Amino acid sequence: GYAKIDSHRKMRSGFAEVVFCQGKRDEFLLEIFHRIYKDEGEVMGTRASLAQYELLHKELPQVTYDPVSHILKIEKKDKKRSGLIAVCTAGTADIAVAEEAAQTAEFFGANVERIYDVGVSGIHRLLSRLEVIQKANCVVAVAGMEGALASVLGGLVSRPVIGVPTSVGYGANMGGISALLTMINSCANGVAVVNIDNGYGAGYLATQINRLGVHDEEA
Amino acid sequence: GYAKIDSHRKMRSGFAEVVFCQGKRDEFLLEIFHRIYKDEGEVMGTRASLAQYELLHKELPQVTYDPVSHILKIEKKDKKRSGLIAVCTAGTADIAVAEEAAQTAEFFGANVERIYDVGVSGIHRLLSRLEVIQKANCVVAVAGMEGALASVLGGLVSRPVIGVPTSVGYGANMGGISALLTMINSCANGVAVVNIDNGYGAGYLATQINRLGVHDEEA
Amino acid sequence: GYAKIDSHRKMRSGFAEVVFCQGKRDEFLLEIFHRIYKDEGEVMGTRASLAQYELLHKELPQVTYDPVSHILKIEKKDKKRSGLIAVCTAGTADIAVAEEAAQTAEFFGANVERIYDVGVSGIHRLLSRLEVIQKANCVVAVAGMEGALASVLGGLVSRPVIGVPTSVGYGANMGGISALLTMINSCANGVAVVNIDNGYGAGYLATQINRLGVHDEEA
Amino acid sequence: GYAKIDSHRKMRSGFAEVVFCQGKRDEFLLEIFHRIYKDEGEVMGTRASLAQYELLHKELPQVTYDPVSHILKIEKKDKKRSGLIAVCTAGTADIAVAEEAAQTAEFFGANVERIYDVGVSGIHRLLSRLEVIQKANCVVAVAGMEGALASVLGGLVSRPVIGVPTSVGYGANMGGISALLTMINSCANGVAVVNIDNGYGAGYLATQINRLGVHDEEA
Amino acid sequence: GYAKIDSHRKMRSGFAEVVFCQGKRDEFLLEIFHRIYKDEGEVMGTRASLAQYELLHKELPQVTYDPVSHILKIEKKDKKRSGLIAVCTAGTADIAVAEEAAQTAEFFGANVERIYDVGVSGIHRLLSRLEVIQKANCVVAVAGMEGALASVLGGLVSRPVIGVPTSVGYGANMGGISALLTMINSCANGVAVVNIDNGYGAGYLATQINRLGVHDEEA
Amino acid sequence: GYAKIDSHRKMRSGFAEVVFCQGKRDEFLLEIFHRIYKDEGEVMGTRASLAQYELLHKELPQVTYDPVSHILKIEKKDKKRSGLIAVCTAGTADIAVAEEAAQTAEFFGANVERIYDVGVSGIHRLLSRLEVIQKANCVVAVAGMEGALASVLGGLVSRPVIGVPTSVGYGANMGGISALLTMINSCANGVAVVNIDNGYGAGYLATQINRLGVHDEEA
Amino acid sequence: GYAKIDSHRKMRSGFAEVVFCQGKRDEFLLEIFHRIYKDEGEVMGTRASLAQYELLHKELPQVTYDPVSHILKIEKKDKKRSGLIAVCTAGTADIAVAEEAAQTAEFFGANVERIYDVGVSGIHRLLSRLEVIQKANCVVAVAGMEGALASVLGGLVSRPVIGVPTSVGYGANMGGISALLTMINSCANGVAVVNIDNGYGAGYLATQINRLGVHDEEA
Amino acid sequence: GYAKIDSHRKMRSGFAEVVFCQGKRDEFLLEIFHRIYKDEGEVMGTRASLAQYELLHKELPQVTYDPVSHILKIEKKDKKRSGLIAVCTAGTADIAVAEEAAQTAEFFGANVERIYDVGVSGIHRLLSRLEVIQKANCVVAVAGMEGALASVLGGLVSRPVIGVPTSVGYGANMGGISALLTMINSCANGVAVVNIDNGYGAGYLATQINRLGVHDEEA
């Protein structure tokens, strides 16, 4: 097919290719999964449907699927994880995106602590978990609606905060644009932002940052 | 001139007319100040320039001017105030709008507590003032940039929170639209929003709410 | 699960938690309804589908469902209501949102008067109901399309007006953004705005305001 | 110069050319005023500055200037006017735009009734002038901020209403876009909209409509 | 039900009520059709689905339905039509909206000439029909994509042009906002605009204008 | 300084570097003009102020300045021009942008025909110039307000049309965004668009296209 | 029907009419295909569904359909192609739009080189194909998400680059608006832009440009 | 004054407070500079005007000012720097923002390599500097107009890339929103974004990341 194999990538970036499954045609999905699996001994896909899982599972029975994060993968056994990333959400509806971030980071070798449903409408929930959050090399803040969680976290930790606006909400949330603007305009320092619902991108970036914070052989 | 005197207004609303000075021509400003002062024995104007103050001061030497709130007024002596409104700001740059709200509420007979520069990037500053905020009949949350203060306050008090987005910030704050969207999408309950930089409107509405909470003759 | 029980909330706010049903997974919805019902002796959910009603009804046959407001609830018998809230709509298509507001306020203990289909294209309909509207402690103005109702009401009453823009309309209504802008720019005083189609938020805030206006034990 | 003389225009449209003065260079302004004055025996310019007036006045001392509407003109004596157009404004700040509309219509031969400062925040002011408004062949509704006046008028008259959104307001008025959206989404029938602050366009269109309603020789 | 009968309307406006069918619940649609039919001897509904037609047809077999305009109606026999309205479209995809306009105008008693598929990408098609267009009392210009038709027509006729932007197109047409902006910014005089896809509103307004142009008993 | 000399450019593109003068600091402007003049024997700058001209003129007295296009240049004598580009404008206010396009194309060796003030509100002006326009290898359509000129030209010629939206207009023109959307949504084929007010970009692209159409040594 | 046959078109433009199939009703699609096929001996339609193919195939068994580009056509045998157009995509998801461009250009007689999946996240893929790209008379750059490919190509070639933003992506891509803005603001010279997902328009324009570059009888 | 001293901050975050000078009133600026200087022995302010420099310089003659970055500061002597941050710009006009980032990072103890004017329109300029860029712990990509630099860098390095959109450009750049959208939609992994023109925020975040990458005492 027309798809170019980015064979330099792992060398350049330290990360193997991850498949963006949404909208991929069946034969192409099969081919690319086989190819990466053969090259890397493991493979991960994001935004996969149940039907795509079933398709792949027939040919590659080792494939597993998580309906919350919509991640499909075959993962090597006994991979070591290092460092620490904290993944926080404002509400329960943001967990799907948060799991995409968390599982991406885990696949790439990071330890992840999940701190979910700690949005600013009940700030004590967040404050009670502060100790573990402050231990992480990087904090991922996943929030829809008004997305204020990223700013509050930015003010509470000394490590980078990655804001992931989500499309959770309705009306003037404009599919996540409102939360995106909130995070971009953060009055707290040390906050940067990725695309709406882009858990994968946040997990990837958090892994890059976490690797810098691991001071021996792992990263 | 063409201006209609809304003589019903005080009867209908319980509030005398306040002058929106910005852009008014001199002769018109003079005429309307004289007229309301004669009818009410006091008069207030918002968004006034220093030049407008000097103009009015020549004819009405009792007029005072506050360069922070840009409020011009002649106020009756010994007015009694009742109830309590808390006016909070995220930063120091939001104080101009907050003072417009606070002084409007005071002019209309409310007690006001000012809690300024308590934005979410240093949440302990807000938490340390919670006791007084929770005593108010109504809380006004004034914030620019990402405007997260309104949501955090909404989660901490049992009384109505009026969000006032400000145009403070730059870039993707889009002149305050970003803070407005944040407040409209608040994940906390009990938050309603007025126009960007509309301290007057917030002070007016807070007074209406405060009057309901005052259980004897005043309201 | 990951959901945090906000056990402080009722204490902090005077309101029990209400379930946002839309998009919740079945097992989670069941668990949270059971839990709140056990704690509070009653429970309410908004934006529920018929299928969610049927699911809950099997386990909790006391649950009732209103297909107009999409509210699911089990309500205590013989609750006393106090004060008065007026809920007005511009058209008949706005009634779904208005009922969410009205039933939320009633669940939280307020008396509600409904004044529907009194939009500004036939202003005499509104004027003929003015007496009852002016008696309320708080007025909720629900309108889509150009959303002018909130401003007109703001000019006619002395109590706070909560504007609820709706997504009713088409074309340049932009899913309710147009009505939201109208209400935020209201030339009348005493108008504040909640999110598009957020009847629940308006009902909650109206209850807070109404409680302030009730001068004895109830609120 | 490069400017094309649209010599067909009056024949095609029944209206002589009007000069848009804003931003025109001096020599061009002089040339075009002279030319039209010679052809038509009269000439009108909109959005003119005081400096432009002074420039023209030196060469054409008959030129008059109105600093409210920013209209420059030399008008034939004893022109007959026919029909009736009602020009209404929400506030006093909208009068500049309204006068551009009114004076354009008068220049083109229509009778104009001005009904200013009758915005929806005090609806009785409008209702008290209804009789004269209902006599007009066409109603021009000039309003900024939330622009609700056009809808209310649309519901009260049987003749066409031309909405002119103005840039009056601040914050989320977005330079008049908010009022424009309000008018375009009008729930009342018989309302059409021209560009923000386009008093000239409204006066032109109102004249076209008024001419249709004049049943003898004038139109 | 909650729906208010606007009994003043015909008196005030000269037009009977028309039903906006989209989204109306069945029982309500039936009730309102029966009621208006009884009062007026005829009735019209817009944006009706085939299913709504079938529902009404069972009870009112005289009802007819046009799947292009989505208009449902029972119309009096032998109604006289007067004057002339020209309804033009840019493409064939705009015809649905144009027919809503044309049939509305015909229902209200106007003669209508249809000039379809004469968009600016082949300007000779429009020029060849100019004679009939110039005879009309009012021109309706229906166009999606870039919506340039309204400006071109505005430059060619002496009567009012009503622009109806449509949602026809894709990509940066933004559901019709692009065509709406084009028409609002028209460089030609005598153009006013209604909402996207609002054929009904254009037909109504064109009828108002046409009635003014009819110089005997009809209007 | 930090500025990189793009020494490959002429080789890669066939065009020497042009200086974007707006906002450049004096010393930098002088340095870069000297350098390019030395390398190429000629040099051009766009968006230059009169003050910048005076600055350069002191050191390089051969520099000329055109206050309409804001182009500064030293041009080789006796350059040959080939092919033909037609540059059209809707109004006279668009001429500044059009001249930037025309003079850029001439500097790069194209013949240019100017057809100005032929906007769609008087379509006969354009039609009367069609013969020369149809002879060009490329047509540049410069228009603000509703920007319909590009579509009309697209329907009349067989060569590429480059649309240049301008910021000419007010209100809902949104600084040129409206004209940009019009041109991007063109219903005519063969139209492509550059940035608002980007006469330089259009002149450059037109030159590239014109060169393809010149069938001998010049291009 | 109301559809106008644009009989001048081929003469004026050198291109036969192409059918925009999306949303066309069956009988109309059949009629127009038959008619053009009869006139031209070949016919092409874009944005066709499989169902439309099946419909046409029954009556015109020579019709072929490509499910990637959604192009339906009957093409003359042994058509000669000339010149060269390079069609590039950033990712594999952009190929559908690219094929619409490529096949349109081929239908109109151009040679096309496809260079797919060479987006800027792995720039070496693009650089390795530069030689063939630089040979083309025109380059089409098809990209969604951030759409940076057009700028990079603009800096690398001497021929015109046509940017086609696609709706590929999610979140803040806003259905392609983001990629459109990127391309319109290109810092490279020689880039012009067509509508989002408008492969047809790009193919048409590229053909016009390619024809200019072919120096003998073909164009 | 009302300003709260955030005395926890350095403890919480590891960074002393930096003064946002823009719009601060003189007495306040003086007070806060004195205070921080006394506490920390050094102090930095961003977005300062020349006038503010002169004001401070009178009282604190050690203050220095850089007119490019608009940074005011008194810095400790002999501070050690560690790690490496690469700051890249697309054009020369982006250097002001880049210097704000670079000098912030240096003030907080990082080594900075500047790679300016390497935008994507001449990609070889960037490629020739790749070696040093790939050595950095963090890369800051500063770009206006279409902002493609961030994506290209994201594809070339293994460390985090912080995109800083700038307001450089005109027309559809919409004050930097276009570049912001480009960067948020980056097709390359490992890119996160801060507010438009927010060099300070990027420098802060880059310092946080760089500190993680420094494996001994410094960070």
Ligand SMILES: Nc1ncnc2c1ncn2[C@@H]1O[C@H](COP(=O)(O)O)[C@@H](O)[C@H]1O
């Ligand atoms: N959920 C995601 N969001 C954004 N990018 C992704 C996601 N999952 C994978 N990717 C990226 O998309 C690339 C694959 O795109 P494609 O060539 O279309 O398969 C991968 O190499 C990843 O860099």
Ligand SMILES: Nc1ncnc2c1ncn2[C@@H]1O[C@H](COP(=O)(O)O)[C@@H](O)[C@H]1O
């Ligand atoms: N219709 C609604 N719109 C907005 N917020 C709601 C609505 N219904 C309930 N809520 C709020 O959403 C919270 C529950 O959210 P969750 O934790 O996702 O169940 C409740 O405590 C309410 O504050």
Ligand SMILES: Nc1ncnc2c1ncn2[C@@H]1O[C@H](COP(=O)(O)O)[C@@H](O)[C@H]1O
């Ligand atoms: N008016 C203009 N609009 C857009 N780009 C321009 C303009 N004038 C010159 N340029 C481009 O900007 C580049 C110079 O940018 P700079 O490095 O900032 O001087 C030139 O090489 C041209 O490609």
Ligand SMILES: Nc1ncnc2c1ncn2[C@@H]1O[C@H](COP(=O)(O)O)[C@@H](O)[C@H]1O
């Ligand atoms: N995919 C496409 N996108 C934009 N325009 C198209 C496309 N395919 C065909 N066209 C144009 O649309 C015209 C037909 O439109 P219609 O009159 O609605 O059938 C053709 O003459 C082409 O100019």
Ligand SMILES: [Mg+2]
């Ligand atoms: Mg929750």
Ligand SMILES: [Mg+2]
């Ligand atoms: Mg502070």
Ligand SMILES: [Mg+2]
């Ligand atoms: Mg009704």
Ligand SMILES: [Mg+2]
């Ligand atoms: Mg007034």
Ligand SMILES: [Mg+2]
């Ligand atoms: Mg057609």
Ligand SMILES: [Mg+2]
């Ligand atoms: Mg002209």
Ligand SMILES: [Mg+2]
């Ligand atoms: Mg790929």
Ligand SMILES: [Mg+2]
């Ligand atoms: Mg440069």
